[in-house]
Amino acid sequence: MTWATIYADTVARIGAITPSQDPRQRWSHIPDSRELAGGRDRVFRTLPPETSDDASIAGAGYAQLTWTVPVISEYLLTTAFSGRIAADWIDLTGALNPKSTYPVGLRVRRVEQLRAEQDTERDRVVVTYPVIHIYRVRVTLV
Numbered sequence: 001m002t003w004a005t006i007y008a009d010t011v012a013r014i015g016a017i018t019p020s021q022d023p024r025q026r027w028s029h030i031p032d033s034r035e036l037a038g039g040r041d042r043v044f045r046t047l048p049p050e051t052s053d054d055a056s057i058a059g060a061g062y063a064q065l066t067w068t069v070p071v072i073s074e075y076l077l078t079t080a081f082s083g084r085i086a087a088d089w090i091d092l093t094g095a096l097n098p099k100s101t102y103p104v105g106l107r108v109r110r111v112e113q114l115r116a117e118q119d120t121e122r123d124r125v126v127v128t129y130p131v132i133h134i135y136r137v138r139v140t141l142v
Helices: 004-015 080-095
Strands: 042-047 062-076 106-111 117-121 122-137
Touching: 004 042, 004 062, 004 106, 004 122, 062 117, 080 106, 080 122, 106 117
Parallel strands: none
Antiparallel strands: 042 062, 062 122, 106 122, 117 122
């Protein structure tokens, strides 16, 4: 199992979510290098993973690594935007946390508390959903 497979699985699971608030407007991923565009909520991009410097041994022959993938989406400033953001966080948590959906090699995938910033120039709220991935990689002990 490679990191690329785990990352692709995470992006695919987000894209497969049927939102609890406004189910007609699905999640849509755009490539990392492009800016978010248009006036549409739930278009998201991902930033390169942030690695934990303190990888720890998790048993003989295994090193446990932690990666955080920031999932970033923008929301239009409407009267219901805070309810939509909260519902989307719950939907993401439900889609990514269940252990039965983990690809081989992944031990933990969890959505941390979201961070929101207002972009007053474009009348939008930029929300970052940090998705934690913990997986194990075989290593040789010398």
